[in-house]
Amino acid sequence: xxxxxxxxxxxxxxxxxxxxxxxxxxxxxxxxxxxxxxxxxxxxxxxxxxxxxxxxxxxxxxxxxxxxxxxxxxxxxxxxxxxxxxxxxxxxxxxxxxxxxxxxxxxxxxxxxxxxxxxxxxxxxxxxxxxxxxxxxxxxxxxxxxxxxxxxxxxxxxxxxxxxxxxxxxxxxxxxxxxxxxxxxxxxxxxxxxxxxxxxxxxxxxxxxxxxxxxxxxxxxxxxxxxxxxxxxxxxxxxxxxxxxxxxxxxxxxxxxxxxxxxxxxxxxxxxxxxxxxxxxxxxxxxxxxxxxxxxxxxxxxxxxxxxxxxxxxxxxxxxxxxxxxxxxxxxxxxxxxxxxxxxxxxxxxxxxxxxxxxxxxxxxxxxx
Ligand SMILES: Cc1ncc(C[n+]2csc(CCOP(=O)(O)OP(=O)(O)O)c2C)c(N)n1
Numbered sequence: 001x002x003x004x005x006x007x008x009x010x011x012x013x014x015x016x017x018x019x020x021x022x023x024x025x026x027x028x029x030x031x032x033x034x035x036x037x038x039x040x041x042x043x044x045x046x047x048x049x050x051x052x053x054x055x056x057x058x059x060x061x062x063x064x065x066x067x068x069x070x071x072x073x074x075x076x077x078x079x080x081x082x083x084x085x086x087x088x089x090x091x092x093x094x095x096x097x098x099x100x101x102x103x104x105x106x107x108x109x110x111x112x113x114x115x116x117x118x119x120x121x122x123x124x125x126x127x128x129x130x131x132x133x134x135x136x137x138x139x140x141x142x143x144x145x146x147x148x149x150x151x152x153x154x155x156x157x158x159x160x161x162x163x164x165x166x167x168x169x170x171x172x173x174x175x176x177x178x179x180x181x182x183x184x185x186x187x188x189x190x191x192x193x194x195x196x197x198x199x200x201x202x203x204x205x206x207x208x209x210x211x212x213x214x215x216x217x218x219x220x221x222x223x224x225x226x227x228x229x230x231x232x233x234x235x236x237x238x239x240x241x242x243x244x245x246x247x248x249x250x251x252x253x254x255x256x257x258x259x260x261x262x263x264x265x266x267x268x269x270x271x272x273x274x275x276x277x278x279x280x281x282x283x284x285x286x287x288x289x290x291x292x293x294x295x296x297x298x299x300x301x302x303x304x305x306x307x308x309x310x311x312x313x314x315x316x317x318x319x320x321x322x323x324x325x326x327x328x329x330x331x332x333x334x335x336x337x338x339x340x341x342x343x344x345x346x347x348x349x350x351x352x353x354x355x356x357x358x359x360x361x362x363x364x365x366x367x368x369x
Contacts, residue, residue: 003211005255006235007225009292012283014225021234028298031072031229033307035064035286038088040311041097042260044319045087045104045119049264053323054104056118060085062227062259065285066191067161068092069232070254073240074159079127079149081142081160084119085191086131089161093126097318107325113335114328135196136162136169139188143175146186146243157243159187159236165196167213168204176251180217183248187239190251191226193258198271214251226254227285230292259284 007014008021023031042059049057060067067088074080080089087100102109104118111122112130122130129141142160149156166172167190179186190210194201207213214221220242224235232254239250257280261268268277293299334341334349341349 002208003223008230044315065229066226066254069229070236073236101322136171139175140171146184176217179249185243211253226256
C-alpha cells in the first residue's frame with residue numbers, strides 16, 4: 001500500500017490527519033514571518049534579475065511551508081546540506097537577506113567571493129553547507145556529515161534537501177543506502193514539487209510515491225502535505241529527534257508544487273498546463289496558514305498586512321545595500337588555494353595588475369544561462 005499523505009489542515013488530498021503540534025503563539029508567528037520573508041526575497045530576486053541587475057535567480061514560490069516548517073525543527077548545532085532552492089531554510093538558520101543577495105551580485109560581501117553562480121550560497125557559521133549545482137551530490141555529503149558527527153559523539157543531526165528529480169541520481173542511492181546500513185543521524189527531505197525542470201515526476205520514477213522508496217533502504221518513509229507548515233514541522237521534528245536518539249534516518253516526502261519557474265531562465269508555460277498551476281495556486285502554503293491563523297485567532301488581517309509590508313521593506317533595503325558593495329578585489333582571485341603563493345601564480349597576478357582596466361567593458365556582459 002502506498003504511503004499515507006499526512007496533514008494537520010486536513011485538506012489537499014490528506015488521508016491521515018495529525019494533531020496540531022505544540023507550538024506557542026510566538027513560534028507560530030515566527031513560522032508565518034519566515035514564510036512571508038521567503039516569498040518577498042524571491043519576488044525581489046526575480047525583479048533584480050528581470051531588471052538585469054543580477055544574472056540569474058532560482059525562486060522557491062510555493063515551497064515556503066516545506067522549507068520553513070522543516071528548518072524550524074532543527075537545533076542551532078544541527079547541519080543542513082541544501083539544494084539550490086533553500087533560501088527560506090537559510091533565513092530560518094539566521095542568515096540575513098543581504099548576505100544572500102551579496103552572493104547574487106557576486107560582490108565583496110559574498111562568502112564565496114564571487115566565484116560561485118548566483119543562489120549558490122555557503123554559510124559556514126550557520127551550519128549551512130555550500131550549495132553545489134550537480135543534482136544529488138548533497139545527499140551523500142549529508143550522510144557523511146551525519147556519520148562524522150556520530151563518530152565524534154556529537155548529538156547533532158544533518159538534514160538534507162533534494163527534489164523529486166534528485167531521486168534519480170546515483171547519490172540518492174549511495175546516500176540512503178549508507179545511511180540505512182550504518183544508521184547515520186540524517187534526515188532526507190525530498191520536496192516533491194512534481195517537476196525536474198520540464199520533466200513531471202511520473203516521468204522520473206516508477207514508484208507510486210517517493211516515500212515508498214525508503215523501504216528498500218530500511219528506513220521509514222513519511223509522506224506529508226508539503227503545503228501544510230504545521231504538518232511539515234511535526235513530521236520533521238519526529239524524524240530529527242529519532243535520528244538524534246540513534247534510531248537512524250528517515251526519508252520525508254513533502255508533497256508540494258513549484259508555483260514559479262524552475263529558474264529565471266525557464267518558461268513553465270512551455271511544458272506545464274495552466275489548469276494545474278491554477279489548481280495549486282489555490283493551495284498556496286502562505287494563504288493556507290494565514291487562513292488557519294485567522295480562524296484560530298492567533299493573528300488579525302491587519303497583523304498579517306504588517307508582516308508583509310515589513311518583509312517587503314526588508315528585502316528592498318537588503319537589495320539596495322548589496323548593490324552598492326564593490327566587486328571582490330582582483331587579488332582575491334589568487335587567495336585560498338596555497339598557503340604560500342607559488343612563483344607562477346605571482347607572475348599571473350602581476351600580469352593581471354599590468355592589464356589595468358583593459359577589460360572593464362566585459363564586467364557587465366550578459367550571464368550565459
Ligand atoms: C547531475 C546533473 N544533471 C542535470 C543537471 C541539470 N539540472 C539542473 S536542475 C535540474 C532539475 C532538478 O529537479 P529536482 O531534483 O526535482 O529539483 P527542483 O529543481 O525541482 O527543486 C536538472 C536536471 C544538473 N544540475 N546536474
